[in-house]
Amino acid sequence: MDRSDIRAIQDALNHLPLQCRYHGVKTEPPSPLHEACCDTGLPARRRQQAQEALDRQRT
Numbered sequence: 001m002d003r004s005d006i007r008a009i010q011d012a013l014n015h016l017p018l019q020c021r022y023h024g025v026k027t028e029p030p031s032p033l034h035e036a037c038c039d040t041g042l043p044a045r046r047r048q049q050a051q052e053a054l055d056r057q058r059t
């Protein structure tokens with residue numbers, strides 16, 4: 001991936017919340033039926049997963 005592409009994605013990720021208001025960084029879903037700890041934590045959960053994917057691109 002191009003360096004400017006990575007920066008654009010990183011900038012977008014930075015607009016998502018880092019933590020769930022209720023569960024902090026512990027946004028793991030309680031069961032496979034859920035995507036995150038709760039609806040409020042969903043953006044933070046997606047940010048974490050996207051960040052991990054982005055970090056894998058950099059190496």
Ligand SMILES: [Zn+2]
Pocket residue numbers: 020021022023024027037038039040041
């Ligand atoms: Zn939560």
